[in-house]
Amino acid sequence: MLELKGIDKRFGRVHANDCVDLVVGAGELHGLLGENGAGKSTLMKILSGFVRPDAGEILLRGATLNLRTPADGLAAGVGLLHQDPLVLLPLTVLDNFLAGAPGGLLLDRRAGRRALADESRRLGFEFDPDELVRELSVGERQQLEIARLLWLGARVLILDEPTTAISDPQRDRLFDTLRTLAESGMSVIFVSHKLEEVQDLCSRVTVLREGAVVGTRDLPAPTDELVSLMFGRTVESGSRHNETLGSHSHLVIGGLRAREGNLEVADFSLTLRQGEVVGLAGLEGSGQRTVLRAIAGLQRSHSIRLELGGRELSRAPYRARRAAGVEYLPGERLDEGLIRGLTVEEHVVLTRQESRFFIDWNAAREVSEERIAAFNVKGRPESMPEALSGGNQQRTLLALLPDSLALLLMEHPTRGLDIESAEWVWSQLLARRAGGTAVIFASSDLEELRRYADRILVFFSGRVVAELDARAGQTENLGDLIAGVGAT
């Protein structure tokens, strides 16, 4: 039996795991459910020795484990299967199988070959030991990794979002294997944000939200109940009020196609009027970010039509679109938004003095101070963005926007912000829309979507599976739609 007691972990300002308790019995298939960023991955990395907790205890069959490295985790019998198995692509199946094996300098390949054959037979897998892992599908790599972890003595198997990149038959195969392993007495922890899979496979589920356990249920359990656990209680969206929108279509997107990693967005179309706000909903990585970046021109894409204010921009590069009044504010405010090590003032220069050769530092200082005051940034012109809080980074990003904008694309406008900053950010965005700027934002905050979007597009696996009219309040089943209920 595996027991986690009071696991606590902070990364800087982020409380990734907030005093988490979890019990998984032998032979149990336990689901760990939560939105992206809920703290699932951190918890599993702690459990497998990749990350050390700030506080808390891990007990396996009553004995406390002290895990410093993944090797410790495995030695204690805890094996983690990563979402994208961490295999050595240029090596053979056998080499990968043997890579983590304990022992001396000399490899006993013959014994290893036998062990691989034994494990494969037991699990019903088929491998050619001499094939390069590069040639294997992701599903086969997972099988290899499972065989390896079991051979190395794993008694607890953790699978982190294992179904993201594999086909349906491969998934069924994986689930069969997991059921067999559980029957033989292993504890299996299945980490996912896909409700239906957890319902299908697991016997119990623990739901995490914002780093903390919000509930544990025996399965099957009502889907509504799990959805509300995952996304939080639905708050009455009383405070929305509908603005009058412009009468002409302002932005027309037709047949946009883009591909990012395994995700393919096909045939995305959208028409917006001036001052309209559209929210993109969906689990993280369902295509919202790809669409935003494709519209901005930062992501390679193809569209039949992309017209803004009557100007055709489908072939225009990012900087031409920017010149036409398109701005993109990313969710990763420090990695894609602001530049570490450059002061706020230098950011102002980069955005305000684009056509100069020599920098006018006096003018830059003046503008910086004026903007910092106007946008209430708690910082100085010489502050570096990495020293600012998330809210002040977002204020800085907004302060750097040009005065006139045709289209604002925004990812997670208020993620990680306190209520006051969040309210303030939206007051800015609403002022922009009142001035005719169209806004498209992606968010995983249901309340934010309901309250501020005129329309909500729900993404699932790269496709828009629903379009909701938020002005008319048709958003009750938003959580279900996001979780993919009824959309697979």
Next chain:
Amino acid sequence: MTGRILESLPRGRVTALWPVLAALIITAGLFAAAGANPIEAYRLLIDGSIGSPGKFSDTTIVWVPLALAGASLVVTFAAGLWNIGVEGQIVMGAIGASWAAITFSGPGVLVMALGIVSGLVAGALWGGLAGVLKTRGGVHEIFGGLGLDFVAAGLAIYLIIGPWKRDGIASTSGTAPFREEIWFHTIGDTRLTPLAIALAVVGVVGVYILMRGTMFGLRLRAVGRGRDSAARLGVPIERHILAAFLVGGALAGVAGTVQALAFHHKLVPSISGGYGFLGILIVLLAAFRASWVAPIAFFFAAVGVGATQLELRLDLDSSVGGVFTALLVLLVVLAGGWQARRRRSGEA
């Protein structure tokens, strides 16, 4: 990658003091272990580099290419590039300058001017090639630069024993000396070379202004510090990477020109003198700031020149000077690493 290294460098001046002291003490230990009196050794180092007008002028002519290489690397490092190819760019600069010196027969001053221009252009083109390999060919600048270093060194040797060989005998000791009218003028019988010093000053001050006062310099830093964010802010990334290589290469090319026209007065193999790699150490020590490059380069030049006295007077190998400077850089970088580690663990 570079970003993390930039972060791990020491921030304040105070912390730079400890590594200097430590390097002095460790090197003193080395002197003592070799049977020399450390105080005497340090006295000779100072005496042998700045102790007399003659020695001082020797130091300045070493300072010039070091300062130019340092300035060159400030530009490429600002853009987040590890321009290991700086050695090859110096060699190509020397080849470019030698080409003009050997080919043209006009008035000395004119040929000299042509030599400076062709050295600058050759260095810039060689740098640009590393840039094209990176932006278009996906070749990391470290590997591209390293490869181009060898190609440039090979080209120099080929020219020396092939097309540009001395009359009669081909020798790897170098081409025949250039005409004396093409040599940079020196003052009296010292090696004080006003034109070379002027080139270095222009290079270093130019880079200082570029980095402090121009949009170009700021954009380079933006590209170096956060490529994705810089692209989002509308900075053309590829163009700035290429430009950094061109400007850096041009400065390295001038360093090579000085080596050819002011120091050796001919093309010799390994004409770069390793100054490109030393330049990397200088820039690490200067924490990538142009304002510190000139004094630190002077210090390196002085240690290098002074160390020859150790060999003459104390029978110590002159490479002790290199050990001292390298030790210093290691300790400074180490101090920066510790500091960054403390900061990180303080945050976590």
